[in-house]
Amino acid sequence: MKPMLVPHGGSTERLGATVSADGVNFAVYSESASAIWVSIFDELDQETDRFALDVHEDNVWAGLIRGLGAGTRYGLRADGPYDPDQGYFFDPMKLLVDPYAKRLDRVFVRSPRLRLDRAEAVDTAPLVPKAIVVSESWEKAAPRKKAPSLFYEMNVRGYTMRHPSVQGPLRGTIAGLTTQRVIDHLKYIGVDTLQLMPTAAWIDEGHLPALGLTNAWGYNPVAYSAIDPRLAPRGPHELRNMTDLYRKNGISVILDVVFNHTGEGDAFGPMLSLMGLDARTYYRFAEIDGKRVLVNDTGTGNTLRCDHPAVQRLVIDSLRYWVEEMGVSGFRFDLATILGRDPGFNPNAVMLQKIKNDPVLSQCILVAEPWDTGPGGYALGQFGKEFKEHNDTYRDEVRRFWRGEDGKIGALAGKIAGSAEIFDFAGRKPSNGVNMLAVHDGFTLRDLVSYVHKHNEANGESNRDGHAQNASWNCGVEGESDDPAIISARKRDVRALLATLFMSRGIPLLQQGDEMYRTQQGNNNAYAQDNEITWLDWENADGDLMDFVAALTRFRKAHSALTHDHFLSGQERNGVRDVVWLHPEGREMNEDDWRESGASVLGMHLRNKDDEVLVWFNRRIEPVVARLPDADWDVGFVSDPSANVAMVEATATLTPRSVTALVRPAGS
Numbered sequence: 001m002k003p004m005l006v007p008h009g010g011s012t013e014r015l016g017a018t019v020s021a022d023g024v025n026f027a028v029y030s031e032s033a034s035a036i037w038v039s040i041f042d043e044l045d046q047e048t049d050r051f052a053l054d055v056h057e058d059n060v061w062a063g064l065i066r067g068l069g070a071g072t073r074y075g076l077r078a079d080g081p082y083d084p085d086q087g088y089f090f091d092p093m094k095l096l097v098d099p100y101a102k103r104l105d106r107v108f109v110r111s112p113r114l115r116l117d118r119a120e121a122v123d124t125a126p127l128v129p130k131a132i133v134v135s136e137s138w139e140k141a142a143p144r145k146k147a148p149s150l151f152y153e154m155n156v157r158g159y160t161m162r163h164p165s166v167q168g169p170l171r172g173t174i175a176g177l178t179t180q181r182v183i184d185h186l187k188y189i190g191v192d193t194l195q196l197m198p199t200a201a202w203i204d205e206g207h208l209p210a211l212g213l214t215n216a217w218g219y220n221p222v223a224y225s226a227i228d229p230r231l232a233p234r235g236p237h238e239l240r241n242m243t244d245l246y247r248k249n250g251i252s253v254i255l256d257v258v259f260n261h262t263g264e265g266d267a268f269g270p271m272l273s274l275m276g277l278d279a280r281t282y283y284r285f286a287e288i289d290g291k292r293v294l295v296n297d298t299g300t301g302n303t304l305r306c307d308h309p310a311v312q313r314l315v316i317d318s319l320r321y322w323v324e325e326m327g328v329s330g331f332r333f334d335l336a337t338i339l340g341r342d343p344g345f346n347p348n349a350v351m352l353q354k355i356k357n358d359p360v361l362s363q364c365i366l367v368a369e370p371w372d373t374g375p376g377g378y379a380l381g382q383f384g385k386e387f388k389e390h391n392d393t394y395r396d397e398v399r400r401f402w403r404g405e406d407g408k409i410g411a412l413a414g415k416i417a418g419s420a421e422i423f424d425f426a427g428r429k430p431s432n433g434v435n436m437l438a439v440h441d442g443f444t445l446r447d448l449v450s451y452v453h454k455h456n457e458a459n460g461e462s463n464r465d466g467h468a469q470n471a472s473w474n475c476g477v478e479g480e481s482d483d484p485a486i487i488s489a490r491k492r493d494v495r496a497l498l499a500t501l502f503m504s505r506g507i508p509l510l511q512q513g514d515e516m517y518r519t520q521q522g523n524n525n526a527y528a529q530d531n532e533i534t535w536l537d538w539e540n541a542d543g544d545l546m547d548f549v550a551a552l553t554r555f556r557k558a559h560s561a562l563t564h565d566h567f568l569s570g571q572e573r574n575g576v577r578d579v580v581w582l583h584p585e586g587r588e589m590n591e592d593d594w595r596e597s598g599a600s601v602l603g604m605h606l607r608n609k610d611d612e613v614l615v616w617f618n619r620r621i622e623p624v625v626a627r628l629p630d631a632d633w634d635v636g637f638v639s640d641p642s643a644n645v646a647m648v649e650a651t652a653t654l655t656p657r658s659v660t661a662l663v664r665p666a667g668s
């Protein structure tokens with residue numbers, strides 16, 4: 001049947017492409033367009049039909065086309081004013097991706113022709129991915145808000161490209177994560193919440209092709225609801241199959257989403273979707289000297305206009321799609337402060353309230369990266385009890401303590417007690433804080449103790465990119481070393497850092513590969529390294545460290561004194577103080593002890609009901625004899641598994657650079 005437009009038959013109720021018994025309904029939002037068309041393409045990528053959307057209500061353009069169904073390949077074209085200085089970029093020669101596309105037929109590839117002025121434009125259809133109409137043929141998934149106990153940040157390609165059990169075309173894909181040995185590893189180390197780095201279809205940054213590099217992380221999206229074809233080449237059902245399988249194995253899957261900018265970049269970037277449909281609706285502009293200039297609060301060239309109802313609808317609809325159709329359990333919001341900008345950050349912004357109050361999304365795990373690069377963009381602790389937040393102050397203070405900086409004993413106590421100064425208000429708990437030592441944008445844990453300086457030369461930017469201040473150390477030699485003493489010192493420090501993480505209030509997060517002693521060769525901004533730098537080296541994984549992490553998670557789960565979700569205050573709870581901070585001489589820490597600049601040893605005596613744990617943190621390079629409250633203690637966990645903690649009467653000899661957890665024997 002030849003496709004034909006049903007005159008004035010389109011519906012504006014649902015945006016995107018919706019399959020029905022009558023055909024496919026297309027609907028798109030644009031306030032400034034004078035006309036919008038749907039272009040239909042065959043399997044040879046030839047445009048076979050073009051239909052003008054003939055329904056226009058409340059800024060939604062719609063059209064119902066008979067003779068089409070699931071599998072139809074299409075794109076959009078829009079006409080209207082062309083005046084870049086005023087934020088108008090309409091050009092019907094530019095094929096545009098539907099903002100509601102659910103599947104694309106190929107990846108995005110940059111070309112100078114995608115950003116030509118209208119007067120010089122050529123048809124960009126051969127250069128732009130086509131959306132594929134998808135029917136909703138699977139049962140809707142119910143939201144699953146299982147409280148996380150361990151987040152694991154994963155890059156799909158980096159995790160699976162070299163995995164020995166992921167073979168052939170499954171490498172680098174979401175389907176590769178369904179391999180049983182992949183699941184078994186995550187379960188073994190105690191992961192119950194898997195955080196996938198961006199899966200939405202992305203494009204390389206403009207400078208990368210000339211360097212022979214490609215984006216490895218995905219933080220440059222174009223189509224918010226379409227999985228990048230590299231990750232799901234056979235379609236979105238691959239993600240749904242994966243999330244269903246992981247649920248059966250007790251693991252929630254959440255997505256890292258980037259509702260703060262798109263890969264269209266600044267006014268000179270490629271015209272791919274929102275910019276060509278209605279830039280002034282979808283992006284934030286500022287007026288300067290009579291011209292409208294794109295706001296760049298993200299450092300990427302543009303900023304999503306999250307205080308506009310159409311953008312809010314796009315975000316909510318996309319999030320609900322991932323939950324209901326793809327079965328994900330929640331989201332980590334990249335540069336989440338953008339969600340609350342109007343234009344300054346407002347913790348009660350409409351966009352944030354819509355997410356919190358949505359009947360589906362409110363049942364999901366919600367995690368904020370609580371900052372952006374714009375003015376006043378640091379908003380840690382301001383997202384409300386509905387959100388968990390990445391706590392960079394935990395990362396920084398714990399690193400600085402173990403690096404040996406003076407005056408950090410109090411900061412360490414504050415972080416491992418739950419960062420109450422940030423989160424203890426308005427009904428929030430330690431579990432609102434996500435504690436991490438390392439994530440994708442920074443050193444791996446191994447590199448943290450192997451490099452004082454970043455080494456990002458492979459990125460082609462003369463080592464100018466990436467953070468210069470990392471609170472890192474190298475144990476005596478910069479970079480890789482074959483000196484057994486250096487290797488031993490580094491592994492000792494990594495274990496001490498990991499033990500600190502798991503002995504802390506709040507939810508721990510592991511970056512992929514840190515449990516197997518992974519290196520990125522000192523690159524702390526490996527976004528452009530889709531190669532061995534970011535691909536996990538499973539062949540040389542440190543099995544002993546993996547066992548150590550698995551033992552840590554088991555120990556943490558076994559002790560409510562470590563995990564009880566309240567801030568440690570030193571006050572009595574049920575007749576017992578929840579924490580007593582101890583000096584190695586055995587007395588309770590006093591004000592002078594806290595102020596001692598060189599203080600390097602701290603005891604944390606925890607009690608919750610019948611569970612009692614005493615954790616000692618010793619960053620000195622020599623053993624320390626710590627006096628205990630009494631002699632009735634057993635060694636529960638030591639970060640240095642080769643060391644023997646001597647327990648003599650009411651003392652314990654703490655090994656150098658270590659974390660030691662003592663437990664009260666049952667029945668004592």
